Amino acid sequence: MSSSKASANEKGPTGRRYHHGDLRRAILTAALDAIAADGPSGLSLRDLARRAGVSHAAPAHHFKDRAGLLTAIAAEGFGLLATALREAADLKEAGVRYVRFAREHPAHFQVMFAPDLLRTGDLELTTARALAGDALREAVTAVPPEGRGADARLAGVAAWSLAHGFATLLLGHNLDGPVGDQDPEEVFRELAAMLFRHAG
Amino acid sequence: MSSSKASANEKGPTGRRYHHGDLRRAILTAALDAIAADGPSGLSLRDLARRAGVSHAAPAHHFKDRAGLLTAIAAEGFGLLATALREAADLKEAGVRYVRFAREHPAHFQVMFAPDLLRTGDLELTTARALAGDALREAVTAVPPEGRGADARLAGVAAWSLAHGFATLLLGHNLDGPVGDQDPEEVFRELAAMLFRHAG
DNA sequence: CCGCGCAACTTGACACTGACAAGATTGCCC
DNA sequence: GGGCAATCTTGTCAGTGTCAAGTTGCGCGG
Secondary structure, three states: OOOOOOOOOOOOOOOOOOOOOOHHHHHHHHHHHHHHHHOOOOOOHHHHHHHHOOOOOOHHHHOOOHHHHHHHHHHHHHHHHHHHHHOOOOHHHHHHHHHHHHHHOHHHHHHHOOHHHOOOOOHHHHHHHHHHHHHHHHHHHHOOHHHOOOOHHHHHHHHHHHHHHHHHHHHOOOOHHHHOOOOHHHHHHHHHHHHOOOOO | OOOOOOOOOOOOOOOOOOOOOOHHHHHHHHHHHHHHHHOOOOOOHHHHHHHHOOOOOHHHHHOOOHHHHHHHHHHHHHHHHHHHHHOOOOHHHHHHHHHHHHHHOHHHHHHHOOHHHOOOOOHHHHHHHHHHHHHHHHHHHHOOHHHOOOOHHHHHHHHHHHHHHHHHHHHOOOOHHHHOOOOHHHHHHHHHHHHOOOOO
16 A cells, blocks of 8 residues: 555564565464463464554465464474474383473463364374374383383373373363472373383 | 243244243253364354354353353363262272263363363362362272372372373374274273282 | 242344455565 | 566454343242
């Protein structure tokens, strides 16, 4: 509308420049902030647009939908989780990384496991999820059978369930009483020790 | 509006009678159906009203809010869970009841652990939650120390984490591969056996 | 038996949201 | 330098939650 000669790097008279530069990333981080603060349910695309200083329909160009945005977040989350798991020395440490990930990236974590908010068939998402699954399986098979029982698949389910349950309950403030002000990662180490101990 | 003489138990000419009879329960069950089908996020109060055959603002009279409705569901869920846990003979069986509850009442379960949808301070909710917490603690302390380790609180966190993680992952279809078509409750029994075994 | 208060329900309105369509702007590549 | 495609805007529509004010009729006290 305005015929201003504002260059690409300067804001126009309306306080915004036409091309944001990295709007996709801006929307993503704004969304992560909002989700960490208020949960994924209250998330509003229009609000994110306002925070980023763009028009209300701008986000739709990068993420088709609300579901598209959340799917992108979930995929990113599974990617981050996969690399975090790969850095672990053993299975117990992988579990520790799991709960650390949940605490450091609560928004990602919440969205990753909220299937009703995602486009579950999305390719990017499924591949990222598979990547994380591989990382988990590797961690499980790395520990010798006498420390985890014969059935590796069962051990994987056990480890994942324990870590996931602990992380989920933690984020939901359901363990504020029991763990109190102890370091959650230390607490989890004890849980993991209960689950996997050398046969007596 | 219409001056029809339809009695309290007959539908008027608009297909509805003014006083529903048990609208609160009707809305609750409609909500549970909708949540089980599409998750809590897509829930619409107006849609529930349509299903129940009442006007769009009718639900607000029974549950002030959207949050009010979900809070009521969560409270009901914790009540059901508490009685289910009390019926268990030992701790392992309590865990089995936990995952059974999640599978039989998926809508309740999802809402109970979605804090961003609830009025977390609600009295009814907190008391129901406390009830369920008591039931869990009783189940934990009932098992002798040599079977669960010295720290009862830690054992409680472990049991809860394992059951909750397993149930959550199950409902999210994250374990469709590993558990396949086995009976989830049987699988969980094996997990529980890994966690609590007599010291060697 | 009657009328009256109060709970249950309705109608109407407002602001907000997600989604779509069509136009404006601009980086970029030939 | 010119045009093309990506990026962003403006405008619009149906749907939603929530509040306010009016209607209906159950049930209780007389």
